[in-house]
Amino acid sequence: MFDRSVSKSKAWKKLESHYKAFRKVEMRDLFAKDPERAAKFTEKLGDTLVLDYSKNRISEKTMGYLMNLARERRVEDKIKSMFRGDRINITENRAVLHTALRNRDNTPVMVNGRDVMVDINAVFAKMRKFSDDVRYGKFKGHTGKKLVNIVNIGIGGSDLGPVMATEALKKYWLKGINCYFISNIDGTACAEVLDKINPEETLFIVASKTFTTIETLTNARTCRKWLVDALGEPAVAKHFVALSTNTEEVKKFGINPDNMFEFWDFVGGRYSMWSAIGLSLAIAVGMDNFEKMLEGAFAMDKHFTETPLEHNIPVIMAMIGVWYNNFMGCHRYAVIPYDQYLKYLPAYLQQLDMESNGKSVDVNGEFVKYATGPVLFGGAGTDVQHSFFQLIHQGTEMVPCDFVIPAISHNEIGDHHEILLANVLAQGEALMRGKTQKEAAEELKAAGKSKEEIDFLKKFKSFSGNRPSNTLLLKKVDPYTLGALVALYEHKVFVQGIIWNIDSYDQMGVELGKKLALNILPELQNNVHDLKHDSSTNALIKMVKAFRK
Numbered sequence: 021m022f023d024r025s026v027s028k029s030k031a032w033k034k035l036e037s038h039y040k041a042f043r044k045v046e047m048r049d050l051f052a053k054d055p056e057r058a059a060k061f062t063e064k065l066g067d068t069l070v071l072d073y074s075k076n077r078i079s080e081k082t083m084g085y086l087m088n089l090a091r092e093r094r095v096e097d098k099i100k101s102m103f104r105g106d107r108i109n110i111t112e113n114r115a116v117l118h119t120a121l122r123n124r125d126n127t128p129v130m131v132n133g134r135d136v137m138v139d140i141n142a143v144f145a146k147m148r149k150f151s152d153d154v155r156y157g158k159f160k161g162h163t164g165k166k167l168v169n170i171v172n173i174g175i176g177g178s179d180l181g182p183v184m185a186t187e188a189l190k191k192y193w194l195k196g197i198n199c200y201f202i203s204n205i206d207g208t209a210c211a212e213v214l215d216k217i218n219p220e221e222t223l224f225i226v227a228s229k230t231f232t233t234i235e236t237l238t239n240a241r242t243c244r245k246w247l248v249d250a251l252g253e254p255a256v257a258k259h260f261v262a263l264s265t266n267t268e269e270v271k272k273f274g275i276n277p278d279n280m281f282e283f284w285d286f287v288g289g290r291y292s293m294w295s296a297i298g299l300s301l302a303i304a305v306g307m308d309n310f311e312k313m314l315e316g317a318f319a320m321d322k323h324f325t326e327t328p329l330e331h332n333i334p335v336i337m338a339m340i341g342v343w344y345n346n347f348m349g350c351h352r353y354a355v356i357p358y359d360q361y362l363k364y365l366p367a368y369l370q371q372l373d374m375e376s377n378g379k380s381v382d383v384n385g386e387f388v389k390y391a392t393g394p395v396l397f398g399g400a401g402t403d404v405q406h407s408f409f410q411l412i413h414q415g416t417e418m419v420p421c422d423f424v425i426p427a428i429s430h431n432e433i434g435d436h437h438e439i440l441l442a443n444v445l446a447q448g449e450a451l452m453r454g455k456t457q458k459e460a461a462e463e464l465k466a467a468g469k470s471k472e473e474i475d476f477l478k479k480f481k482s483f484s485g486n487r488p489s490n491t492l493l494l495k496k497v498d499p500y501t502l503g504a505l506v507a508l509y510e511h512k513v514f515v516q517g518i519i520w521n522i523d524s525y526d527q528m529g530v531e532l533g534k535k536l537a538l539n540i541l542p543e544l545q546n547n548v549h550d551l552k553h554d555s556s557t558n559a560l561i562k563m564v565k566a567f568r569k
């Protein structure tokens with residue numbers, strides 16, 4: 021356990037006083053003074069990924085103080101502790117070993133005296149055989165047809181990773197395969213997919229770590245009934261598989277454990293796309309590509325564990341986030357992938373970051389006295405330039421951005437990609453540089469505006485600038501790079517959790533609403549007159565029932 025006074029520590033206090041001296045410094049002046057600035061604040065992972073973090077409100081001193089804070093919080097020790105399988109998820113008393121899933125050199129990782137690599141490799145071998153058999157038509161449906169519709173039924177961590185990665189790697193899908201994802205309990209989610217597919221050609225993958233999640237089990241039962249109505253009960257064995265840690269519940273549901281792909285409680289839901297939870301992806305892109313993704317993540321893991329903090333990409337991004345969150349009072353950030361295939365990355369990262377670090381109690385059980393996880397939002401560029409970028413450029417809130425951008429597109433059609441690239445580079449520059457009122461006035465003058473018009477419009481047309489961004493330049497969105505990118509964000513979130521002294525690996529905040537829903541369900545389904553909620557909830561229950569009469 022760390023000492024309790026995170027925000028009273030020497031390194032923290034130093035950053036507070038540094039902020040006072042630094043807060044008015046303009047990035048454009050820093051760039052003007054130092055032609056080496058970009059080079060100083062750029063790091064690379066092989067020829068896969070580059071982080072340019074020079075367009076942040078930082079100096080070498082800032083980074084030095086931030087790294088002092090990281091050292092004071094014993095980040096290096098904590099990294100080692102996670103990778104060797106210590107029970108760092110203290111509220112659930114669990115090891116956190118999604119990293120073992122991509123431990124490609126197979127060094128033993130011991131949990132409870134057992135090398136988990138043995139179990140992991142056995143499941144990967146089973147995934148390889150099954151995904152090959154489905155892809156090449158050896159494992160067929162009940163009526164002998166090839167299974168070409170892959171439907172993942174899962175929610176949260178059992179959905180967002182596969183959805184994001186499957187979309188990101190669409191170019192690698194086997195021809196003729198279609199992937200669908202059913203997550204929401206809203207019947208529309210099921211209906212919309214079932215309308216499009218033929219039961220004889222469909223494989224349902226029920227993805228649930230606990231196999232008790234009401235949304236997933238309800239959706240899975242609906243799909244099971246739909247299949248049995250069409251093909252009969254014996255068809256289930258050829259059309260349903262399960263991804264879970266809970267063999268008993270899988271059996272109870274009526275899926276043969278032979279058709280179950282296992283993972284373990286040391287893999288958190290939102291960190292599980294590297295495990296059997298990625299089966300839909302493995303079928304779509306093939307196990308070779310799935311393993312390339314693991315290799316990319318492994319490369320990032322090695323970088324993370326072996327690189328000094330000052331050059332460590334996840335640590336740098338984490339500490340810059342801490343700088344904004346805890347010293348500049350900026351509790352939000354945006355991730356903008358400039359790549360259509362990465363359009364679900366912000367939704368994926370939203371869970372990763374906000375479920376991991378949206379906490380108010382520290383590992384000692386004390387309420388924290390400083391800000392923890394920020395609000396994350398985002399969307400694909402250039403679309404979002406035409407929506408929320410107005411606020412990012414001229415709003416009263418500062419929103420640090422991560423721009424994620426591949427140099428090479430999978431679809432080099434005409435000059436689309438150059439236009440895209442020009443846009444993302446322009447955004448970073450515009451946010452950093454801004455436009456003074458003087459510059460705005462000169463432009464208005466050149467456009468022939470009158471003095472009155474210039475005086476009135478120049479403030480509207482000016483941009484404060486000094487608005488930060490990271491640029492993550494990827495060579496191309498391929499399996500390896502995707503693995504490295506996702507692992508980077510996982511580690512960034514982990515480091516921030518260390519700084520804030522919180523358990524990034526539980527998610528108790530999602531429980532209360534679930535429990536209350538179980539109380540309300542029978543009240544909606546039956547005649548209950550004596551409702552015991554607050555007056556708003558009671559009235560809403562009555563109004564819903566009145567509408568449904």
Ligand code: G6Q
Nearest residue numbers: 176177178228229230233289290
């Ligand atoms: C993720 C969370 C949560 C979880 C879902 C689904 O870290 O734990 O999003 O993944 O609630 O849970 P099951 O996989 O158990 O159905």
